[in-house]
Amino acid sequence: MAALIPRPRMRPAPGAVHVPGWLTPDQQRELVAACRGWASGPVPIRHTRLPRGGVMSVQTVCIGWHWQPYTYTRTAGDVNGRRVAGFPDWMVGLGRRALADAYEDPAAGDGYTPDTALINFYDGQAKLGMHQDKDEQSGDPVVSLSIGDTCVFRFGNTESRNRPYTDIELASGDLFVFGGPSRFAYHGVPRVLPGTGDPATGLASGRLNITMRVTGLKG
Ligand SMILES: O=C(O)CCC(=O)C(=O)O
Numbered sequence: 001m002a003a004l005i006p007r008p009r010m011r012p013a014p015g016a017v018h019v020p021g022w023l024t025p026d027q028q029r030e031l032v033a034a035c036r037g038w039a040s041g042p043v044p045i046r047h048t049r050l051p052r053g054g055v056m057s058v059q060t061v062c063i064g065w066h067w068q069p070y071t072y073t074r075t076a077g078d079v080n081g082r083r084v085a086g087f088p089d090w091m092v093g094l095g096r097r098a099l100a101d102a103y104e105d106p107a108a109g110d111g112y113t114p115d116t117a118l119i120n121f122y123d124g125q126a127k128l129g130m131h132q133d134k135d136e137q138s139g140d141p142v143v144s145l146s147i148g149d150t151c152v153f154r155f156g157n158t159e160s161r162n163r164p165y166t167d168i169e170l171a172s173g174d175l176f177v178f179g180g181p182s183r184f185a186y187h188g189v190p191r192v193l194p195g196t197g198d199p200a201t202g203l204a205s206g207r208l209n210i211t212m213r214v215t216g217l218k219g
C-alpha cells in the first residue's frame with residue numbers, strides 16, 4: 001500500500017537530496033546478491049568495534065578500502081587481516097548516475113570516482129548514532145542506497161549532532177546524496193521499521209545500506 005502513496009523528492013539542506021524509489025526492483029535484487037557475496041568474504045561482515053570498547057549494533061563490510069574507526073586501510077586488521085574486495089567499475093557507474101539524477105544535472109557525476117563503500121546491515125534493533133563521515137580526505141559527495149526495511153534517517157547540520165535536523169524515511173530503492181555544503185553534516189539512523197521490506201529483494205528481513213565515498217587516499 002505504501003508504494004501507492006507518491007513520495008516526492010526532497011532536499012533537507014543545500015547539497016542533500018532524497019530521491020525515493022531510485023533503484024528498480026532488479027537493481028535491488030542484484031545489489032543484495034552482490035552484498036551477500038561481499039558479506040561472506042574475503043573479509044566477512046562484522047559488528048565494528050570502537051576504540052573505547054563499544055561494539056556497533058550495525059554490521060558492516062567494506063569494499064575498496066576497509067574502514068575501521070577512524071581510518072581507511074586496504075586490509076582489515078581488525079577482522080582477519082585480508083585485503084578487502086575491489087571496488088567494481090559498475091558501482092562507479094551507479095554512483096555517477098546517482099549524482100546526475102539527484103542533482104538533476106547530467107554533468108554532476110562527471111569525474112566522480114568513489115573508491116570505497118561501507119555496506120551496512122541493520123536488523124530490527126540496530127541503530128546508528130549521529131556522526132559525520134569525515135575520515136575521507138575528499139569533499140566529494142556520499143551516495144547512499146537503501147534496500148529492505150524502511151528506516152528513519154536523521155539528517156542534521158554541520159555544526160553539531162543536535163537540532164536542527166530532518167527525519168526522513170528511507171525505503172527500499174531510495175537514493176540519498178549528501179555533497180557540497182552538506183557533505184560533512186551529521187546524520188544517523190535512529191530506528192528501522194521491521195517488516196516493511198519486500199522479501200522479493202532477496203532480503204528476508206532487515207535493512208541494507210550502501211554508502212559510496214571518495215577516500216582521497218592513494219595506494
Ligand atoms: O544507513 C544509513 O542510511 C547511513 C549509514 C551511514 O551513515 C554510514 O555508513 O556512515
Ligand SMILES: [Fe+2]
Binds near residue numbers: 131133187
Ligand atoms: Fe555516515
